[in-house]
Amino acid sequence: MINPQLDSDGNLKHLLTIEGLPKRILNQILDTAETFVGVAERDIKKVPLLRGKTVCNIFFENSTRTRTTFEIAAKRLSADVINLNVGTSSQSKGETILDTVDNLIAMHADMFVVRHSQSGAAHFIAQHVPDNISVINAGDGRHAHPTQGLLDVFTIRRYKPDMHNLRVALVGDVLHSRVARSEIHALTTLGVPEVRVIAPKTLLPTDVEKLGVQVFHDMKAGLKDVDVIMMLRLQNERMNGAMLPSAQEYFKTFGLTQEKLQLAKPDAIVMHPGPMNRGVEIDSCVADGNQSVILPQVTYGIAVRMAVMAILGGGSVGGQVGNSV
Amino acid sequence: MKIHIKNGHLIDPKNKIDAQHDVYIAAGKIVAIGNKPADFTANQTIDASGLIVSPGFIDLSARLREPGSEYSATLVSELNAAAAGGVTSLACTPDTQPVLDEPGLVEMLKYRAKQLNLAHVYPLGALTRQLEGKLLTEMCKLTEAGCVGFSQADEAIIDTQVLWRACEYASTFGFTLFLRAEDDYLAKNGVAHDGELASRLGLKGIPAAAECLAIASILRIARETNTKIHLCRLSTAEGVNLVREAKKQGVQVTADVSAHHLHLTDFDIGFFNSHAHLKPPLRSMRDKEALCQGLKDGTLDAICSDHTPVNDDAKLLPFTESEAGATGLELLLPLALKWAENQKLSLAEAIAKITYQPAQILGINSGDLSIGRDADIAIFNPEKIWKVTPSELKSHGKNTPFLSLEMMGKVQYTLLHGQITYQSACIKS
Amino acid sequence: MPSQHKPYYNRTLMDFEQKTAMQLPNPETLLTDITTKIETQLNQAPSIGQCAFVGIHSGGVWLMQRILATLKLDIPYGTLDAALYRDDYAQRGLKAQSKPSNIAFNVQDKHIILIDDIFYTGRTTRAAMNELFDYGRPASITLAVLINRGGAELPILPNIVGAEILLNPKQSLQLSQDTKGKLHLSLEDNFSENDLLK
Numbered sequence: 001m002i003n004p005q006l007d008s009d010g011n012l013k014h015l016l017t018i019e020g021l022p023k024r025i026l027n028q029i030l031d032t033a034e035t036f037v038g039v040a041e042r043d044i045k046k047v048p049l050l051r052g053k054t055v056c057n058i059f060f061e062n063s064t065r066t067r068t069t070f071e072i073a074a075k076r077l078s079a080d081v082i083n084l085n086v087g088t089s090s091q092s093k094g095e096t097i098l099d100t101v102d103n104l105i106a107m108h109a110d111m112f113v114v115r116h117s118q119s120g121a122a123h124f125i126a127q128h129v130p131d132n133i134s135v136i137n138a139g140d141g142r143h144a145h146p147t148q149g150l151l152d153v154f155t156i157r158r159y160k161p162d163m164h165n166l167r168v169a170l171v172g173d174v175l176h177s178r179v180a181r182s183e184i185h186a187l188t189t190l191g192v193p194e195v196r197v198i199a200p201k202t203l204l205p206t207d208v209e210k211l212g213v214q215v216f217h218d219m220k221a222g223l224k225d226v227d228v229i230m231m232l233r234l235q236n237e238r239m240n241g242a243m244l245p246s247a248q249e250y251f252k253t254f255g256l257t258q259e260k261l262q263l264a265k266p267d268a269i270v271m272h273p274g275p276m277n278r279g280v281e282i283d284s285c286v287a288d289g290n291q292s293v294i295l296p297q298v299t300y301g302i303a304v305r306m307a308v309m310a311i312l313g314g315g316s317v318g319g320q321v322g323n324s325v
Numbered sequence: 326m327k328i329h330i331k332n333g334h335l336i337d338p339k340n341k342i343d344a345q346h347d348v349y350i351a352a353g354k355i356v357a358i359g360n361k362p363a364d365f366t367a368n369q370t371i372d373a374s375g376l377i378v379s380p381g382f383i384d385l386s387a388r389l390r391e392p393g394s395e396y397s398a399t400l401v402s403e404l405n406a407a408a409a410g411g412v413t414s415l416a417c418t419p420d421t422q423p424v425l426d427e428p429g430l431v432e433m434l435k436y437r438a439k440q441l442n443l444a445h446v447y448p449l450g451a452l453t454r455q456l457e458g459k460l461l462t463e464m465c466k467l468t469e470a471g472c473v474g475f476s477q478a479d480e481a482i483i484d485t486q487v488l489w490r491a492c493e494y495a496s497t498f499g500f501t502l503f504l505r506a507e508d509d510y511l512a513k514n515g516v517a518h519d520g521e522l523a524s525r526l527g528l529k530g531i532p533a534a535a536e537c538l539a540i541a542s543i544l545r546i547a548r549e550t551n552t553k554i555h556l557c558r559l560s561t562a563e564g565v566n567l568v569r570e571a572k573k574q575g576v577q578v579t580a581d582v583s584a585h586h587l588h589l590t591d592f593d594i595g596f597f598n599s600h601a602h603l604k605p606p607l608r609s610m611r612d613k614e615a616l617c618q619g620l621k622d623g624t625l626d627a628i629c630s631d632h633t634p635v636n637d638d639a640k641l642l643p644f645t646e647s648e649a650g651a652t653g654l655e656l657l658l659p660l661a662l663k664w665a666e667n668q669k670l671s672l673a674e675a676i677a678k679i680t681y682q683p684a685q686i687l688g689i690n691s692g693d694l695s696i697g698r699d700a701d702i703a704i705f706n707p708e709k710i711w712k713v714t715p716s717e718l719k720s721h722g723k724n725t726p727f728l729s730l731e732m733m734g735k736v737q738y739t740l741l742h743g744q745i746t747y748q749s750a751c752i753k754s
Numbered sequence: 755m756p757s758q759h760k761p762y763y764n765r766t767l768m769d770f771e772q773k774t775a776m777q778l779p780n781p782e783t784l785l786t787d788i789t790t791k792i793e794t795q796l797n798q799a800p801s802i803g804q805c806a807f808v809g810i811h812s813g814g815v816w817l818m819q820r821i822l823a824t825l826k827l828d829i830p831y832g833t834l835d836a837a838l839y840r841d842d843y844a845q846r847g848l849k850a851q852s853k854p855s856n857i858a859f860n861v862q863d864k865h866i867i868l869i870d871d872i873f874y875t876g877r878t879t880r881a882a883m884n885e886l887f888d889y890g891r892p893a894s895i896t897l898a899v900l901i902n903r904g905g906a907e908l909p910i911l912p913n914i915v916g917a918e919i920l921l922n923p924k925q926s927l928q929l930s931q932d933t934k935g936k937l938h939l940s941l942e943d944n945f946s947e948n949d950l951l952k
Contacts, residue, residue: 004596011847019525035835035854044888047838049848098641118643119527120597141645143527178527205524206532310838314847 004126014126014135015308017144018185026189030154032307033300039076040302050079050313053110058100058125059138060086060116065274066138069298070113070147073305077313082109101125105133111312112136119143119178134312142176148273149182151304153190155297156228159269169196169222169264170213171254172232172281173203179273180232181211188212198222199254202243219254223263231256231272231281247280257283261291269293326368326743327351329361333373333704337380338677339693348378350700353743358694373704376737379676380692381413381701383683385503385581386557387632387654389446390721391437392430393422398634398721403654404443406720408747410655411703411736412630413444414684414691416503419451420478426451426462428470435471443746445701447687449476449503452491458482461491464500473687474501474555479604481509481539489546496552501688505557506539506564507531507605516645518560518591518608526597528644531606533561540564544571544578555686556580558631560605562615569624579686580624582616583631584660585651585726589613593726599640599647600726603631620678621668627683628664630657634722652722659732662707672707704738711735770904773919781929781937784900784916789821791914792867792898796827799865804893806864807831810882811853813871813929816937817900821869830859839881861890871929873899876910901939903927 003020007013012025039045055074057067067083074081086100097116104112112135114122119141126135139145153163160166168187174180174197187195188211197208198216209215216222223229238244256270270282270292278284287294328350335346335358342358349357349365356362387407390398407415417434419425425434431448438446450472454460457480464475475495482488495502512535517523519530540556544567547554559565559582568580585603590613594601601607619625633650640647657679665675684692691701710733715723739747773779799805806829809818815833822831835855837848868882879897886892898914903921921927925941932938 032848035838038854038856039838042889046888048884049838049843096638096641097643116643118645120645121643123597124643140643141527181525181527206519206530207521207524210521211525310848314843315845 016122016137018146018149018182033303036303036306048078050077053079055079055111056082056109057113058084073302113138115139145178145182148179149186151301153186154300166192167194167226168228169226170230171198175203175205177232226264229270328369329367330371333378335378337694338673339681343673350743380680381703382411382679384412384415385629385683387415389417397636402721406654407444408739409719413701416447418478424451428466431470447473449474456480474503476503492550492552501553503555508535508538511535518606522591536561537563540567548576553577558583562612565615565619579626581627581629582625587664597644602649604649628678635724640724651725652720659734662734700743702740705736709735770918770920775941778939779917781939788916810870811835814869816931818869832857836881839884863893865894866892868897870899873902873912876906876908
């Protein structure tokens with residue numbers, strides 16, 4: 001099957017999911033992000049790459065924080081940004097997704113950043129846009145959140161440069177988490193040898209081992225000697241859907257406390273995609289402690305999103321990425 | 326009108342005929358096979374050289390979308406599609422708008438279909454009022470109006486007490502219940518087979534257990550109430566095993582499989598292709614192989630098209646929001662032939678599964694070419710290759726996972742009660 | 755050589771010497787030459803404290819490091835990649851390997867010596883200057899290069915040059931540094947003219 005994310009030269013055309021992207025493309029994005037980290041630290045935090053281009057944030061599902069980071073990233077590339085919160089606009093009047101998208105295309109937008117509550121929505125939109133428009137998936141249902149996966153591995157790479165020698169544990173609601181899926185694909189593609197998931201059976205997808213992970217139901221066993229702990233957010237609906245009895249019991253069995261953190265390596269780092277539920281997934285003292293890299297994740301998130309937009313926004317004469325020029 | 330079909334290869338599985346024989350039709354009935362009757366002068370001759378002459382196909386499930394959903398399809402378009410597919414009799418499901426739970430609606434539908442004279446329509450009446458699974462419908466009156474059985478379409482009966490009583494009541498009169506086995510709670514909001522693919526794509530899965538639990542319940546109730554049950558659209562390997570066991574124990578059960586499930590698996594969803602969004606969902610390779618084997622060894626009795634035309638707009642949506650279903654009447658023949666070819670079976674075996682076997686399940690006098698039978702005939706070229714495109718399909722439903730693929734096997738003529746209802750455009754007259 | 759005596763704005767490509775791969779000048783000699791010229795320039799500056807070096811990746815950075823070592827200067831220095839300011843982004847996207855720019859000093863009011871290895875079309879210089887201006891307003895910029903291979907497409911010229919030579923336009927001139935730090939020049943065939951953007 002042709003990968004809808006790559007063009008005929010093998011260069012990135014859309015960023016819809018990490019699954020199926022070759023390692024060189026992930027490295028291209030991560031390496032490019034390195035150059036953008038420095039831009040944020042300058043007085044003039046802009047570069048002219050996307051000057052005159054229009055980036056549309058089409059959010060069918062609300063999210064102020066993700067939308068804001070994409071907006072900052074686009075503006076730092078000198079692009080113009082349009083924010084479309086579809087709940088408040090014509091979609092609620094019965095307009096179909098494609099009609100909304102077609103209207104934006106008619107207004108000569110260049111890049112779409114899409115978030116939707118249904119899996120596959122970004123793929124769907126990417127199939128229907130003309131060749132000159134790139135689509136970035138900002139989260140579709142429980143399927144993928146590729147920029148989050150990328151910024152998470154970028155953060156890991158910064159603190160633990162030797163990816164081939166790491167043990168990484170993901171803790172929490174993997175079943176409903178698009179972040180978890182993207183993180184797993186990024187880690188396995190980049191060659192991290194041991195990726196663990198720690199969760200009760202009700203919060204794990206069927207056949208999750210086939211994604212290349214080891215399953216643990218005992219958090220103490222799962223955290224032993226890990227280098228990176230990635231916490232996942234727990235949503236209240238899980239209690240109502242008879243998947244968990246209570247937040248308190250969840251915290252007792254799967255919450256990250258200082259005590260459980262000691263089981264990991266002494267220099268292990270703690271991550272969380274945010275927003276955090278303090279006292280449910282993670283204890284405050286760990287979230288604010290010196291092993292937490294949760295705030296740097298946010299900073300790196302902007303650099304990574306700038307890198308993705310910069311790569312998608314450019315032309316591609318001259319063949320595949322990776323040839324020296 | 327006297328018709329002579331000459332030079333064709335006749336395949337009539339029920340009567341075990343598989344040889345070159347001419348067919349002679351008069352007054353809408355078959356009057357002779359092989360040798361010309363003495364006083365027969367044909368008004369019309371059909372040259373079936375190089376073609377197969379078979380009983381018209383019988384489809385256990387086709388949604389005609391009338392009454393109520395005419396923007397998706399109409400009786401005219403779908404019965405034309407049936408004729409183009411060589412289908413001369415079909416059973417339609419009660420999930421129309423309004424639901425087929427009133428004798429008047431059934432009579433109207435039968436009358437309209439009779440007027441169009443393109444295919445015999447055998448409605449399945451609703452088993453419960455409005456398909457809500459609470460109150461029984463007037464099954465006797467509905468049967469009088471023309472229903473050949475009763476169905477819940479895709480709505481489960483959650484209340485086992487109601488299911489029990491519906492079975493008992495139907496069994497009193499010997500009616501057949503056509504039920505698609507799926508546990509409502511386990512299948513709720515699911516759109517794909519619960520397995521590795523659904524996990525990767527982040528789609529809510531319907532576990533195989535949802536079908537198996539329901540089959541086990543239904544079979545148990547059927548056995549205890551002595552009800553004739555037909556299980557529609559099996560999709561799991563376990564389900565096939567349960568039916569096999571039940572048949573061994575003498576339970577009155579028959580089962581069918583949708584033509585799609587004989588060829589496709591959940592991997593055909595690919596990058597969220599909504600054409601592969603079906604009910605029941607496409608399952609794993611293991612399930613597909615068990616279904617093919619089950620059909621071969623007789624555990625499954627028939628292949629149906631599960632024809633479900635869906636409006637284009639309803640498919641142009643993210644997978645979960647898209648409407649499930651695929652168009653099927655015109656693909657029934659090539660898909661059945663491909664199944665037989667893959668299983669190294671003869672053409673006759675394939676045709677049996679879409680002619681006299683489904684006829685027996687519906688309880689109608691059709692599906693074979695015995696002398697005196699209605700001349701419902703399909704004449705087809707089993708080797709003709711054609712491409713599935715929107716313009717090629719007569720149905721208003723252009724939604725199929727086989728879009729842009731090539732099929733082998735195409736109907737050239739269809740006759741209903743001795744009249745030609747379809748003639749392929751590429752025949753030189 | 756006569757061409758050296760004409761003011762540089764009057765020199766044309768006819769004054770450039772045509773060279774083949776066998777005749778490439780010795781980069782070490784050129785480096786010594788421009789180091790001397792840079793030293794002269796610095797001595798004429800109002801105050802050495804207001805000067806700074808900026809090297810353009812990768813060749814300019816190697817040269818800058820050698821010059822700093824030779825002149826034993828303790829002045830601020832930085833590196834520029836200019837990849838994010840190039841004018842061919844719409845055609846070719848971002849380069850595969852970008853090294854981050856690093857200008858740790860305050861550019862405002864400084865006299866900057868901008869160092870690159872090979873000057874061709876002038877577009878890299880234009881991009882580097884644009885990036886530099888995003889850091890602050892320099893008092894002046896002096897461009898020092900090892901080789902000007904003729905072919906400026908913009909009204910930009912280097913102030914300090916080691917050699918002016920003409921080469922086969924279908925070949926790309928590359929500076930490299932071996933493991934012992936010695937500089938080498940080589941000519942390579944291009945697979946497309948679009949790659950020439952020096």
